[in-house]
Structures are given as C-alpha cells and as structure tokens.
Amino acid sequence: MSSSPQTALWVDATTLTPGETPDALAYLRSSAASYLVVRHDQLAEWQPIDRLKTALLVGAGDESLAEQIATDERIHMVIARTPADLPVARALAGQRGVGARCEIVDGDTMNEAADLSGEVDVVLAVFADETNIPLELLLAKAQSTRTDVVKQLLNTAEAHTVAGVLESGPAGLMVSAEHLSAVDLVTQVVKEHGQIRKDLVELEVLRAEPIGMGHRGCIDTTTLFGEDEGMIIGSTSSGGILVCAEVHYLPYMKLRPFRVNAGAVHSYVFGAEDTAYISDLEAGERAHAVAADGTFREVGIGRIKTEVRPLRLIEARHGDVTVNVILQDDWHVRVMGGDGKPKNLTDVTPGSTLLGLVTEPGRHVGIKVSEHIDEH
Missing domain, CATH: 3.20.20.70 (Aldolase class I)
Known part of the structure; x- marks a missing residue:
C-alpha cells in the first residue's frame, strides 16, 4: 500500500x-x-x-x-x-x-x-x-x-x-x-x-536482551498496513525503530494487518510532527503509519490492546545518537532491518542493522521543546 x-x-x-x-x-x-x-x-x-x-x-x-x-x-x-x-x-x-x-x-x-x-x-x-x-x-x-x-x-x-x-x-x-x-x-x-517524508537512518544494534515481564500494547488501527509499513517506536525522544505491522507470515495464527505490536506501554509512538505515549492513545485518535522509504501517512486508532508479556530490549546507535525500544520478546514480532526487509525480533543481535528515526531529543507532552532533557 x-x-x-x-x-x-x-x-x-x-x-x-x-x-x-x-x-x-x-x-x-x-x-x-x-x-x-x-x-x-x-x-x-x-x-x-x-x-x-x-x-x-x-x-x-x-x-x-x-x-x-x-x-x-x-x-x-x-x-x-x-x-x-x-x-x-x-x-x-x-x-x-x-x-x-x-x-x-x-x-x-x-x-x-x-x-x-x-x-x-x-x-x-x-x-x-x-x-x-x-x-x-x-x-x-x-x-x-x-x-x-x-x-x-x-x-x-x-x-x-x-x-x-x-x-x-x-x-x-x-x-x-x-x-x-x-x-x-x-x-x-x-x-x-x-505525503510527508522523513529521512530514516540505519542503526547499529548495541544490545539485544530479555528484560523480564511487563505490559505491552498493540496498536490496532482502522487501516491496513502495507508490507513495508509499521510505526516508529522508541523509549526516548531521541528517536525510535521501525516496528513492522503484523502483515508477515505467522505459522500458528492469522495475520493482523491492521496491527502493530508496539511494545512496552511507556513507549513513544512517533508521528510526522509530534509523539504520543502508547498508553495515551485512544480510539478515534490519529497516529502515523511509516514506510521503509520514510513516508508517513495518517491512520486512525481503533483500540489499544494491553497485556502482560515477556519483554526484550533493543538498543541501537546512529552516529552519536542512541535509541532503544522494548518489545514483546517473541520471534513473531518483526522490526525493519537496515536493508528495508523485516527481521524476526529474536534474530536481532549486536551488530545487526535496523531502520529507524533519529530526532533532536527533548519533548514535553509529545511536543519538541528547547530545553535540556536527559533520557537514558
């Protein structure tokens, strides 16, 4: 799409x-x-x-x-x-x-x-x-x-x-x-x-490890995602990783092409201009699907599905900027590789490359602010 x-x-x-x-x-x-x-x-x-x-x-x-x-x-x-x-x-x-x-x-x-x-x-x-x-x-x-x-x-x-x-x-x-x-x-x-387009960058993975149980949210939208689409998810305002929609093969269940398994509920969902916490999104609000070429398109939120699941931390770097994302620790969760192809989360290891967005850090209620904010 x-x-x-x-x-x-x-x-x-x-x-x-x-x-x-x-x-x-x-x-x-x-x-x-x-x-x-x-x-x-x-x-x-x-x-x-x-x-x-x-x-x-x-x-x-x-x-x-x-x-x-x-x-x-x-x-x-x-x-x-x-x-x-x-x-x-x-x-x-x-x-x-x-x-x-x-x-x-x-x-x-x-x-x-x-x-x-x-x-x-x-x-x-x-x-x-x-x-x-x-x-x-x-x-x-x-x-x-x-x-x-x-x-x-x-x-x-x-x-x-x-x-x-x-x-x-x-x-x-x-x-x-x-x-x-x-x-x-x-x-x-x-x-x-x-059409809004931003430059996505290649990130080198520094850490990829289980961190125990926690609440994760699935973002169910009122649209269908394309094979190269997902959402930019990250723990800090310095950027995030392109997490794929559930449009790729699953052997034990049907696909959910309207869904992004977006990770821990504290995470930012990056839009074209602003961000929102997963936990703050509600039915009827708007977010952005993001393609591997950096194209953002507006989508509607249908619901946020929150459950307790094992979680995995992925930390990656581009230049002097480090970002991280915490996702459900399961191979069926995919992230976009640096080559623009989806990778099973459990196949991501230090040295792997992923596609993501790097931004100037520092946000308050999702809006960029000109002040020093330290996130780590």
Missing part, C-alpha cells in the same frame, strides 16, 4: 462577478491554491505566479478566442464547460492539457463522466449529492489512466471525508472563490492528507 499523493487545491473563480474578481484574485496569489479556474474575460485581472497554474473554462461560442488563447502563456490548461464542449476545448488547447467540468446528478451523467477516463487530463466533478459512492466509482474508473479527478466541494465539512476516499482520494479538491475563507480551511485538510 503506497502513501497518499499530494492533493491539489483548485479554486473556481468563474462564478465571481466583474466587481468581485480583482480582490479575490489578489487574495489567491498568496493562498496555497495550486490551480485557478477562470473565464476568459477575467484574465485581464490576473497577474500569474509560477506555483499557481491557470485553467481556462470554455464552451460553445468561444471558438473566436483561438488566436488570443494560442498566444496567452498564462493558460496552462483548457477546461470544457460541459462534456459536450470538449471539441471546442481541444481545438483551443493546442498542446496544453484538456479537461472537462461534469455535473453529476444521476446514473447517466455519472457514466458520461466515467467514460472520459483516459480521454482527458482532468475531470472536474460537480456532484449534486454529498454521498461519496459516485466519487468512488469515478476514481476507480480513472485509476491507472492519465485522468485526474478533482472533486468540487459542496461545503468545507466534506473535505476530510472526501480527501480519503479510496485511500488516496481525488487528485484535487475544488472550492469556490466566492467563499475565500474556505480556501484556508481546505488548505489545512490538503496538508493533513498530503
């Missing part, structure tokens, strides 16, 4: 009146928007910037604009007002990308939009209802094609749900420039669902 790609924020300015256009476009220059959809008559008000691409909405009757559009370097893509306007959009686009705006109100219009998969670069999907079932169908049809699906939000409350549809969500979310406050709200959602 791969991590979610970055979701683009689109802004539809085509509903603005001439009087509203200048101020709105000026605001959008400093926003986090990636694409701006405009009418041709609004281009006179638009001074482009490199990071914000411009998509021009066209339809029947705009054929006379061909010469102007052909020489306007501000236009990155041409969008048909309806699927029926695609011939016009293609004729005006030249070598630029082509898309279509699709209003989806029933099965027929749903099929019409789905049939554009592989035929256009982007489908701007405008759904009449809040249900995500039609969006799921459209995403399924578009996957493995060149077509990106962008969902126009009916309201900002939809953003969190829509961004996670079919794991990766649509390629973009679109809001109306009539409601500029929504741009900032949806920007935060886009950020949360975007």
Whole structure:
C-alpha cells in the first residue's frame, strides 16, 4: 500500500462577478491554491505566479478566442464547460492539457463522466449529492489512466471525508472563490492528507536482551498496513525503530494487518510532527503509519490492546545518537532491518542493522521543546 499523493487545491473563480474578481484574485496569489479556474474575460485581472497554474473554462461560442488563447502563456490548461464542449476545448488547447467540468446528478451523467477516463487530463466533478459512492466509482474508473479527478466541494465539512476516499482520494479538491475563507480551511485538510517524508537512518544494534515481564500494547488501527509499513517506536525522544505491522507470515495464527505490536506501554509512538505515549492513545485518535522509504501517512486508532508479556530490549546507535525500544520478546514480532526487509525480533543481535528515526531529543507532552532533557 503506497502513501497518499499530494492533493491539489483548485479554486473556481468563474462564478465571481466583474466587481468581485480583482480582490479575490489578489487574495489567491498568496493562498496555497495550486490551480485557478477562470473565464476568459477575467484574465485581464490576473497577474500569474509560477506555483499557481491557470485553467481556462470554455464552451460553445468561444471558438473566436483561438488566436488570443494560442498566444496567452498564462493558460496552462483548457477546461470544457460541459462534456459536450470538449471539441471546442481541444481545438483551443493546442498542446496544453484538456479537461472537462461534469455535473453529476444521476446514473447517466455519472457514466458520461466515467467514460472520459483516459480521454482527458482532468475531470472536474460537480456532484449534486454529498454521498461519496459516485466519487468512488469515478476514481476507480480513472485509476491507472492519465485522468485526474478533482472533486468540487459542496461545503468545507466534506473535505476530510472526501480527501480519503479510496485511500488516496481525488487528485484535487475544488472550492469556490466566492467563499475565500474556505480556501484556508481546505488548505489545512490538503496538508493533513498530503505525503510527508522523513529521512530514516540505519542503526547499529548495541544490545539485544530479555528484560523480564511487563505490559505491552498493540496498536490496532482502522487501516491496513502495507508490507513495508509499521510505526516508529522508541523509549526516548531521541528517536525510535521501525516496528513492522503484523502483515508477515505467522505459522500458528492469522495475520493482523491492521496491527502493530508496539511494545512496552511507556513507549513513544512517533508521528510526522509530534509523539504520543502508547498508553495515551485512544480510539478515534490519529497516529502515523511509516514506510521503509520514510513516508508517513495518517491512520486512525481503533483500540489499544494491553497485556502482560515477556519483554526484550533493543538498543541501537546512529552516529552519536542512541535509541532503544522494548518489545514483546517473541520471534513473531518483526522490526525493519537496515536493508528495508523485516527481521524476526529474536534474530536481532549486536551488530545487526535496523531502520529507524533519529530526532533532536527533548519533548514535553509529545511536543519538541528547547530545553535540556536527559533520557537514558
């Protein structure tokens, strides 16, 4: 399972009146928007910037604009007002990308939009209802094609749900420039669902030994982990080791691909920004799955399962930073080797290499603080 790609924020300015256009476009220059959809008559008000691409909405009757559009370097893509306007959009686009705006109100219009998969670069999907079932169908049809699906939000409350549809969500979310406050709200959602990558490092194991009984917690999530995924777990804020999810062969029991056997209950669970104690996590909270390439993706917590088990201490070093993790002492617990392949915990010995995260130490309630904190 791969991590979610970055979701683009689109802004539809085509509903603005001439009087509203200048101020709105000026605001959008400093926003986090990636694409701006405009009418041709609004281009006179638009001074482009490199990071914000411009998509021009066209339809029947705009054929006379061909010469102007052909020489306007501000236009990155041409969008048909309806699927029926695609011939016009293609004729005006030249070598630029082509898309279509699709209003989806029933099965027929749903099929019409789905049939554009592989035929256009982007489908701007405008759904009449809040249900995500039609969006799921459209995403399924578009996957493995060149077509990106962008969902126009009916309201900002939809953003969190829509961004996670079919794991990766649509390629973009679109809001109306009539409601500029929504741009900032949806920007935060886009950020949360975007791809976060950190540099994992190779750690040399210094100690690997049983330390007796203790309470360990399994973190059961509301997602399924990939074969190269787990969570970063450690005893100190200086970092931790990538502990694999239960997705690898077990001879005596079924796999639990939603679970990380995360170790002693005092341990930190490292997220993209903050940390949490295993014992503090509760159903409904959020944590991060981590892949061997350092990609972090947000996951939901379903429960924490705590039991008394024999424990094993693994201590490892990268440069002058030492980290440790205390895990259930059993071979079926896996940690990620320095080569990116899972290792049975009982096969880890001094000199082995593991994959982990090294951070600047010092945290208070899970947040990095600038003070001296000694942990050992």
